[in-house]
Amino acid sequence: MTRSMDGPETSHVVLCAPPVSSVLRPSLALSLLKASLAAQGVPARVVYACIDFAERYGLDLNEALAEDLPTHLLAGDWLFAHLLDTHPDPEARAAHEAAIAGYAHAGLWARMQRVRADAAGFVDAVARDILADRPMLVGFTTTFQQTAAALAIAAAVKRLAPGVVTCIGGANCHGPMGRVLVEVFPQLDYAFTGEADEAFPAFVADLRAGRPPSAAGVVAQGMAERAPAPLVDMDRAAVPDHDDYFARLDRAAFRHAVAPAIMIEASRGCWWGQKNHCTFCGLNSAGMSFRSKPAERVRREIAGLSGRYGVRRFLLADNIIALDHVRHVFGQLDSDAPAYRMFCEIKSNLNEAAVRTLRRAGVSWVQPGIESLDDRVLRLMRKGVDALTNVRLLRLCREFGVGAVWNILHGFPGEPAEAYRQMADLVPLVEHLRPPTSVSAIRLDRFSPNYEQAARMGFERVRPAPAYAALYGLAPDRLADLAYFFEGEARDLPGHDYVAPLKAAVAGWQARWYGGREVPELRAERIGPMTVLKDTRGAAAAPWRILDDDEVAVLEAFRTQASIPVRLARLQTDRAMSDPAAVFDRLRDWQLFLVLDNTALSLVVDGRLAEGKPDRDYPWGHADLDGLDSENRMPAGSADPDAVTERCDNEPV
16 A cells, blocks of 8 residues: 555556547547456545546547547557657757658647646646545556656656655557666656556556555566466456446537447457467457357346437457357347447458348448458468459448448558559449548558568568657657557559549548538449439439339349359249340449459349448547537636747747
8 A cells, every 4th residue: 555645645546648549539548447446345446637637728629630540650649748758859840840741731730739738737737636536556558659648647646745656557558668668768767568457456456455466467667577367258358337438428518519439348359360460460469369258148238228328339349250149149239229329340251131230220331451462462462362352342321321430551561553544444343332431551550460470561760650750759769669550662563643533532432421512433233113213423424214024133243242244144043034145244233333353243232221321420429529619628827828939930940
């Protein structure tokens, strides 16, 4: 037991969710740890400093930083890194700020500089809030761009109450990242380098009893490291306690503008990755092995959390949903009462029945991990699917009213330029399907095969993303241990502009969907005895057609991709169709099929299946920023305008 401030001994634990992270949902990690401690009779409180940040500086600013700016820029860390005792290179710092300013519009960049000037006051206020509980232990979580704020708050806590024990965990601490944090930053006493469901409660028990930490995965200065042990039996995981999140959100000035979601997890790891790790994926680190909760437990947890907090939006934290959960979890959820809205990550090879089941359970948005529409590039990624499978999933999502969040990646060693030209040519055929969010060069993320086996995968000169040197100014070996995001040169790329045609085509695709005009359609609808085809794509041969029975039958035959000669032969036998090849050729001329090699897939949306468009009640939570004050809520006089001007002048952007 230790003393904090000048008060009596206490065993209270405070867990902090630092900025910058979205305030639209609670921290699953901290909610799980709080519940695990409660099971041992240890009181804990979660301090949502990220909500404090959004209230002080503006909800719109917080969400822009957390959700919109590229994560590898670490823009949220930039706001607090100057409070740390590090000495970054001025040139690296200036280049990093120029990179952030290149993505942030002028108004956002100006507000960010004002926040940075006020950061010390914010950090002090959070530290004093934490210490109001007179805790013996303060723990921080860090994922993506929360590390610098966590370090700054931890330093303020130590300054005000040196006897308080501090620790840090989360995705930014896995592997060597946690050890370098405790070795470089004295404000941290311990770090957790893996899943902490069992390690953290054991650590707290040791601390309360005055024993040295014994749990695997806990590191400290001079402490021998033991590999963390992932939670094997997911039924042993705690039910998250989100009370502190909802209590803090209810006190926020912007509460009326936020429709929150609840994060839950039904599984951990990746059942595909444990067989064939996608080359660019850095998720899971040592926890790739797939583990899932019993289906009945998942259903009970969803119902219990929804009833407890009055929330029907759920964001599944699973990297990929368990296949048996499609039937035994989602297949038994009633979408009418209580009308859940859910988001989950899936593999794109789910069939029509599975997508229908998810939609009827309330899954209104998915992330299907598509990444490319070219078989050659998909093989380089080790995705285990082909382009036609990906397009079929997009069509199924359009049919059932499920939003799909996906992107196209490029930059894989040895990828052919022709792949990107052909994808550009493909766009006019599929522009009635939801477009990708971006066409982006791959990062080298820690724990991915592209990073861990860089030379064998075809990458050279691998080094941490420039943001780390600009923020932390450590020796190269220390930066390499601290970083999660890396960059490198891929061998055997065709040239610097080979992706340009695809980027231009996707920009046009996005404009047709989001530019205020009607979304393109390719849809067959039964109207009385007729089947009417509506086609408003750029590739349309005609906007309206009446399809005869043979044409409908051929389209039906290729709803799932199939060999053209095999499927046509079956049509000729089963339907006694006189010349199915001629019908197929006619429909192909109308651009109703996607044909790759000798395999075809119908692109036509079946109007009989359509269950509406994805609603705007986004399952991952959303904020209505209309009418909110777009200026930050920084207290008057808290920042020196001259200092901000000087910073702008001396650090060009």
